[in-house]
Every structure is written in C-alpha cells, then in structure tokens.
Amino acid sequence: MATRGPISRALEREDTLAFWLLAPTLLILTLFIAYPFVRGVWLSLSNSTVGEPGHFIGLANFYKIFSDSIFRTAAYNTFVYTAITTVFKLALGLWLALLLNRHFRGKSWVRAFILLPFIIPTVLSTLAWKWMFDPTFSVFNWLFWKLHIINSRINWLGDPELAMGSIMMVNVWRGVPFYAISLLAGLQTINPDLHEAAAIDGANRFQRFWYVTWPLLLPVTMVVVLFSVIQTFADFQLVYVLTGGGPANATHLFATYAYQIGIGTGLLSEGAAISLAMFPALLLVVVFQLWYIRKVENR
Amino acid sequence: MARFTRRKFLQASGAGLAGVLASHQAPVFAQQSTVHWIKWNDFVPASDELLRKSMLPEAMKALGIKVNLETVNGNDLQPRVTSAIQSGSGPDVFMLFNNHPHIYGASAVDVSDVADAIGKAQGGYYNLAKANTSDGKKTLSVPWAVIGAMIAYRKSWFEEVGFSKFPETWEQYHDAGKKLKAKGRPIGQTLGHTFGDAPTFSYPLLWSFGGREVDEKGKVALDSKETMESVKFMQAFWKDAHDEGGLAWDDTNNNRAFLSGTIAATLNGASIYIETLRKPDQYKTEKNTPMKDDIRHSPLPRGPKGQFGFHLFQSHMVMSYSKNQKAAKEFLKWIHDPKNYERWFVSQKGYSTPPAAQWEKHKMWDEDPVMAPFKVAGRLGLTPGYAGPPNRKAAEVLTKYIITDMYAKAAQGSSPEEAVKWAAGEVGKIYSAT
Numbered sequence: 001m002a003t004r005g006p007i008s009r010a011l012e013r014e015d016t017l018a019f020w021l022l023a024p025t026l027l028i029l030t031l032f033i034a035y036p037f038v039r040g041v042w043l044s045l046s047n048s049t050v051g052e053p054g055h056f057i058g059l060a061n062f063y064k065i066f067s068d069s070i071f072r073t074a075a076y077n078t079f080v081y082t083a084i085t086t087v088f089k090l091a092l093g094l095w096l097a098l099l100l101n102r103h104f105r106g107k108s109w110v111r112a113f114i115l116l117p118f119i120i121p122t123v124l125s126t127l128a129w130k131w132m133f134d135p136t137f138s139v140f141n142w143l144f145w146k147l148h149i150i151n152s153r154i155n156w157l158g159d160p161e162l163a164m165g166s167i168m169m170v171n172v173w174r175g176v177p178f179y180a181i182s183l184l185a186g187l188q189t190i191n192p193d194l195h196e197a198a199a200i201d202g203a204n205r206f207q208r209f210w211y212v213t214w215p216l217l218l219p220v221t222m223v224v225v226l227f228s229v230i231q232t233f234a235d236f237q238l239v240y241v242l243t244g245g246g247p248a249n250a251t252h253l254f255a256t257y258a259y260q261i262g263i264g265t266g267l268l269s270e271g272a273a274i275s276l277a278m279f280p281a282l283l284l285v286v287v288f289q290l291w292y293i294r295k296v297e298n299r
Numbered sequence: 300m301a302r303f304t305r306r307k308f309l310q311a312s313g314a315g316l317a318g319v320l321a322s323h324q325a326p327v328f329a330q331q332s333t334v335h336w337i338k339w340n341d342f343v344p345a346s347d348e349l350l351r352k353s354m355l356p357e358a359m360k361a362l363g364i365k366v367n368l369e370t371v372n373g374n375d376l377q378p379r380v381t382s383a384i385q386s387g388s389g390p391d392v393f394m395l396f397n398n399h400p401h402i403y404g405a406s407a408v409d410v411s412d413v414a415d416a417i418g419k420a421q422g423g424y425y426n427l428a429k430a431n432t433s434d435g436k437k438t439l440s441v442p443w444a445v446i447g448a449m450i451a452y453r454k455s456w457f458e459e460v461g462f463s464k465f466p467e468t469w470e471q472y473h474d475a476g477k478k479l480k481a482k483g484r485p486i487g488q489t490l491g492h493t494f495g496d497a498p499t500f501s502y503p504l505l506w507s508f509g510g511r512e513v514d515e516k517g518k519v520a521l522d523s524k525e526t527m528e529s530v531k532f533m534q535a536f537w538k539d540a541h542d543e544g545g546l547a548w549d550d551t552n553n554n555r556a557f558l559s560g561t562i563a564a565t566l567n568g569a570s571i572y573i574e575t576l577r578k579p580d581q582y583k584t585e586k587n588t589p590m591k592d593d594i595r596h597s598p599l600p601r602g603p604k605g606q607f608g609f610h611l612f613q614s615h616m617v618m619s620y621s622k623n624q625k626a627a628k629e630f631l632k633w634i635h636d637p638k639n640y641e642r643w644f645v646s647q648k649g650y651s652t653p654p655a656a657q658w659e660k661h662k663m664w665d666e667d668p669v670m671a672p673f674k675v676a677g678r679l680g681l682t683p684g685y686a687g688p689p690n691r692k693a694a695e696v697l698t699k700y701i702i703t704d705m706y707a708k709a710a711q712g713s714s715p716e717e718a719v720k721w722a723a724g725e726v727g728k729i730y731s732a733t
Contacts, residue, residue: 049691051384051406064732069725070699135544136556158491158546160711244492246700247546248707263378264698266402266691268385 043272050266061273071274074245074252077164078278081253082232085171089228090221092172093179098209100180101187111181118177126241129170133157133242157243160250167238167251175232179224186220187213219296226289233282254278332364334627338394339373339613342446342570346646354642358633364626374494383618391621392631396494397612397697398431398682398689400439408617409437413628417441417635422657425677430689432614440614441631442654444647447676448499448610449596451557451571452564455584456484456593465597469507469532472600476540479563486540487562489548490707492700495611496550498683500566500599501703502609505529506685507602512696512726513687519730520686522723525604530705530715537710546707558582558590566599568611569650569673576648596672598679608679612654652676692730701725 011017044061048054065071100111117125132139133156144150156166190213198208236255239245245252245260254274262271341347347370355366371379376394383389384406400407418424428442452465460478476486489496509525542562553565575582575591582590598608617627633639644653645663649670654677664674684693705722709715
C-alpha cells in the first residue's frame with residue numbers, strides 16, 4: 001500500500017482541513033470587508049484629503065459633522081426614509097405574497113413580472129421615474145389634469161415634503177418585489193394541513209392568518225426586513241439621480257451627503273466620518289433583529 | 300570587420316542597462332509616447348468629433364505623441380480624478396471645472412512653463428482663469444475655456460410685455476417676469492443641486508447686491524444687509540416671475556422647457572440657441588416661425604452694486620503620478636498653439652469663450668450677432684469665494700450648494716432672515732475649520 005504524503009496526512013486532521021476550507025472565505029472577507037472597514041475608520045480619524053494622506057486628528061471630523069446642520073438633516077431624513085419605506089414595503093409585500101400564494105391562471109407569469117422593478121438596474125428605472133416626476137412634462141400631472149383632479153402642476157421633486165415622498169414612493173416600488181418573493185417562499189414552506197386543522201377548529205380567515213401564518217412566517221420576515229433596512233439605510237442611487245439631495249438638502253441621506261463631501265469637496269476623511277456615522281445605528285438594528293430571530297427560532 | 304563576441308555584447312548591454320536603471324528612465328526609443336486625456340462630453344458634439352478625427356491624428360504626426368481621448372459626463376470627472384489620485388494611476392491629463400484645481404493641487408504638476416507662455420502670447424488670461432488655476436505657489440492647471448452663462452430669452456415675448464430691449468436691472472427683470480408669468484410664460488431658473496446653472500445664477504445675484512462669502516481678508520462676511528436684500532428680492536422675484544418647478548431642475552430641464560416654449564427666459568450656456576440652429580424645422584414658435592430667430596442672449600442684469608457673472612470654467616491638470624508628464628505638457632502646448640486651438644474654438648461656435656483676451660477680437664464673434672454677448676463672458680466672470688480666493692474652502696461652500704440653498708430656502712417659504720442666518724452659519728463653520 002502506498003504511503004500517504006505529508007499534505008494528505010495534515011488534511012486528515014479536522015482542524016487543519018477546516019482551516020484550509022475556510023481560508024478562501026476568510027481571505028475574501030479580509031480583503032473586501034475588513035480592510036475597507038478598517039481603512040474607513042482610519043480615514044475618519046485623520047485629516048486626509050484627496051492626494052494627501054493626512055495624519056491622526058482623533059474625533060475632530062465627528063465633532064465637525066455633528067455641528068453641521070446639513071448632516072443632521074441627512075441623518076433625520078435617513079431614519080424617516082428607512083422607517084416609512086420599510087413599513088410600506090412590508091405591508092404591500094406581504095399582501096402581494098398572500099395574493100400570489102393563491103392558485104390562479106397565469107400564476108407563474110405574474111410572479112415573474114412582479115420581479116421586474118427589482119431586476120431593472122436601479123439607475124435606469126430611476127431615470128424613468130425622474131421623467132414621470134418632471135416639473136414640466138410629468139405624465140402624472142398630465143393624467144391628473146386630464147382627469148380634472150388638479151388645476152395646477154404638482155411640484156413632485158421641487159417641494160421639500162413632496163420630494164421626500166416621491167423618493168420614498170420609488171423606493172417602495174422598487175423594494176416590494178423583494179419582500180413579496182421572499183415572503184412567498186416563506187409562505188410556501190407552511191404546511192397546508194395546519195390551515196385545514198385551524199379551519200376545522202372554526203378559525204376564520206383572519207384568525208388563520210394571525211395564529212398560524214404570521215407566527216410561522218415571522219423568522220423569514222425578520223430576515224427580509226433586516227436585509228431591506230440595511231440596504232435602505234445606505235441608499236444612494238435613487239436620491240442621487242432624482243434630486244441630488246435637493247431642494248435645499250431636503251432629500252439628502254447619509255450616503256449622498258458622504259459622497260458630496262468625500263468626492264465633491266475632496267474631504268475624504270469627513271466623507272468617511274459621515275459614512276461611519278451610519279454604523280452604530282445599523283449595528284443596533286442588526287443586533288436587535290438577530291437577537292429577535294434567535295428568540296423566535298428557539299421558541 | 301571586428302568580431303562582436305558574446306562577452307562584448309554582455310559588457311555593452313550591461314553598461315547600458317545600468318545607465319537606464321541609474322537614470323530611472325527608459326531610453327527615448329523605448330518610451331511609449333502616449334497621453335491619456337480625459338474631458339467632458341462636449342455639449343457641442345462636433346468639437347469632440349473634430350478632436351478625434353482630425354486634430355489628434357495631426358498631433359500624432361507633429362509630435363509623435365499618441366493621444367487617447369476619453370470623454371465622460373461632466374458630473375463624472377470628480378469621482379474619476381479622486382480614484383485616479385488615490386490609486387496613483389489613471390489619465391495623464393484631466394479636465395477640471397471651476398476651482399477644482401485647488402482641491403487636487405497636491406497631485407498637480409506645476410504647469411507654469413506651459414500656461415505662462417500661452418497667456419502672455421494671447422493677450423493675457425482673464426482674472427477668473429488665473430485665480431482658478433493658481434494657488435500662489437504653482438500653476439495647477441492650464442486654462443482651457445469659459446462656458447459663458449447668459450440669459451437666453453424670447454425676444455418677441457419680452458416685446459409683448461413692453462421690453463423692446465432686455466431689462467438692464469434686476470428690478471426691471473422682475474417687472475418683466477411678473478408680466479410674462481401672468482401670461483403663462485414664466486422665467487425658468489433652477490435652484491436645485493446641479494453643478495452648472497444653479498451656482499452660475501445664485502453667486503452673481505449675491506455679488507450684484509453687494510453680498511459676498513468672505514471679504515478681501517478672508518473673514519466670513521455673508522451675514523450682511525446686502526445679502527439680506529438679495530434674498531428678499533429673490534423671494535418675491537421667485538413667486539412673481541418664476542416657474543416654481545425650478546427648485547427640482549437639473550442642468551437640462553431648462554433647455555427642454557425653453558425649447559418646448561413653456562418659459563420665456565433662462566440662464567444657460569449657448570446650448571439652447573445652438574440646438575435651434577441645428578434643427579430649425581423642429582423648434583418653432585407659436586407663430587410657426589423658426590425659434591432660432593426669436594432667441595437673444597444677455598448677461599445677468601445689474602444690481603445695486605454692479606453686474607457680475609459666474610461661468611463654468613475649464614482647465615487641464617497634468618497629474619503628478621503620470622509617467623508621461625513631458626509628453627502631456629508638449630501636447631498641451633501644441634493644442635493651445637493659436638492655429639490649432641482656433642480650429643477647436645471655431646467649432647464651438649461661441650459656446651466656449653477662450654480664457655485669454657486676444658480671442659475677443661476673433662472674426663468668429665462677428666458671424667452671428669446673437670452669440671456676440673458671449674465674447675466677454677470671461678471678462679465679467681468672478682470666481683467662487685469672492686472676494687476671497689477660490690480655494691478649498693470656497694470649493695466646499697460651492698459643492699455644498701450653500702449659496703444656492705440660501706435662495707432656495709427663501710423661495711420655499713423660509714423667512715429671508717432664517718435663510719441668511721443658516722447660510723452664514725454654514726459658511727462660518729467651513730471657513731473656521733482647520
């Protein structure tokens with residue numbers, strides 16, 4: 001019998017094999033997650049600008065941004081934007097998932113079409129929305145005017161509150177399919193026998209949803225909400241294309257303001273500080289949700 | 300014939316290689332004389348075509364330098380230059396806007412040898428060209444062109460409301476705009492977050508009332524009676540005379556609105572007029588005559604403290620990471636040679652105004668009287684940060700749209716006091732930061 005080489009023998013050991021199997025993932029995580037993160041933290045604590053490495057200045061950038069009224073507006077906007085859109089995306093996504101879970105003709109076609117807003121590149125679809133919100137040529141305004149609903153133009157992106165509402169609308173439109181399809185997958189794992197048993201016990205439709213569907217769907221829902229909150233919190237493209245953060249900063253979010261400061265003004269360190277300011281809030285959300293998911297799963 | 304032995308060959312090539320290594324430079328015949336030039340996508344596409352098809356091949360013949368021209372959307376130049384500087388590689392020559400050379404000054408090669416000679420030979424650079432490209436220690440970039448911002452207006456519509464010539468003061472412009480808006484033909488102006496038409500309107504408005512970001516000594520001076528007057532004026536002017544959708548406009552909305560006949564006047568480069576020249580059959584007035592014949596241009600009106608302009612300014616920076624700095628400078632010298640530059644300038648048909656005074660005398664300006672006001676764009680223009688220098692602080696105020704947003708806030712209904720206080724506070728924080 002041929003003797004095995006040293007490599008084969010080393011790989012027989014479970015801990016060595018595990019290390020080598022994990023090594024590529026670790027490498028990728030270090031290169032693309034850990035290094036940029038550490039570099040971001042370093043940048044935020046330095047006075048680095050484009051082309052100048054800078055030196056350590058402690059928390060000066062954070063003091064500066066917290067006394068910056070545009071930053072405070074951006075922070076407030078980001079929380080409001082994330083909270084409101086998440087509620088709408090969840091409600092509409094769940095509703096759509098429940099509808100799609102029924103049997104009807106052309107079901108698979110409808111399911112495929114539902115995904116379209118999610119599949120189209122965001123910048124492209126947002127440009128189409130920009131045209132629909134155009135101050136002069138808005139198709140919404142034209143339609144409402146023809147239907148005698150309005151007699152003056154609606155300033156979709158020019159009025160501060162309406163502009164925020166408009167970008168939220170686009171975000172919800174884009175995000176609902178993700179919720180719907182993910183929740184639909186969750187719904188399909190629920191055993192129909194449970195519904196039948198509940199029906200035999202005399203539960204009405206709402207009770208069946210509330211006492212059977214919802215508790216079983218909750219772990220999936222929490223994961224979907226978690227992903228969505230992270231993505232929405234760091235949203236950039238919608239605002240960048242639709243308003244550039246205007247009018248008068250009414251629609252700036254963390255990411256768009258960080259871009260404006262970091263790239264537009266060349267203050268890389270301050271831009272990094274603005275980006276990192278998202279981190280504690282997101283960390284809290286993630287920790288809370290993961291804790292809740294574990295609690296639900298262990299029930 | 301002397302024998303060339305293997306030993307001799309090794310000795311000679313070894314010495315040669317040592318020389319190359321010692322000089323840190325490849326021998327001339329091995330150097331790749333290629334220059335990567337990045338600029339914006341021209342609003343006059345014919346000019347980019349002229350460069351690609353004719354001028355760059357000629358430069359290749361004249362200098363032996365191959366120029367790779369890359370054109371990108373104007374808004375994409377800053378992300379590109381940032382990533383190039385941070386990674387230490389990228390295009391050799393970058394087109395930059397306004398006072399951006401001050402932001403990237405640490406990565407610029409001093410081009411005083413190129414720029415000084417051009418300026419001197421061409422009647423002297425305008426002040427805005429000098430201020431935007433020099434930090435007092437070195438010349439950061441070579442001035443290229445000024446994209447004049449002028450009001451494009453419908454001559455017949457202004458005549459209908461009693462203005463046979465364009466209003467000379469802000470008050471008269473307000474009066475005309477009020478009458479025009481009453482007829483459903485408002486003035487169109489963006490106060491949104493867009494790099495071109497918004498600041499080129501809001502800064503001169505401020506200056507013409509006597510308001511300024513900082514004084515000559517660099518002390519923040521925005522919170523003043525003059526600034527307040529300008530904001531009060533704008534609040535009423537906006538409501539009475541403007542298309543209120545303008546708060547959300549970018550640099551293209553006003554072009555479309557003007558060309559579709561929904562606004563009577565707008566501050567813009569010459570692109571609206573040039574578009575109507577290109578397609579006279581497509582753009583017609585309500586009387587079915589070509590719109591081009593009804594368009595005129597005017598500088599922004601005069602305020603109590605004078606008449607000013609702020610124009611998009613372009614210059615070219617040779618990057619310090621570039622390995623082709625010499626070739627890049629040679630190329631810039633070549634393209635600014637009057638006989639070469641003239642071809643490009645003529646192809647712009649007045650959309651671009653050269654940065655040096657001698658070009659005001661060029662016969663191209665006599666060809667079309669509608670374009671004549673652009674001739675002096677560079678002369679009337681000031682730089683962001685006025686009355687201080689257009690340095691990094693001024694760039695921060697500009698990129699944060701603080702001056703524009705001051706007027707936007709008032710237009711949205713904030714009190715002028717509130718708007719000025721907010722803007723002065725933000726400007727103060729920027730200038731006091733280390």
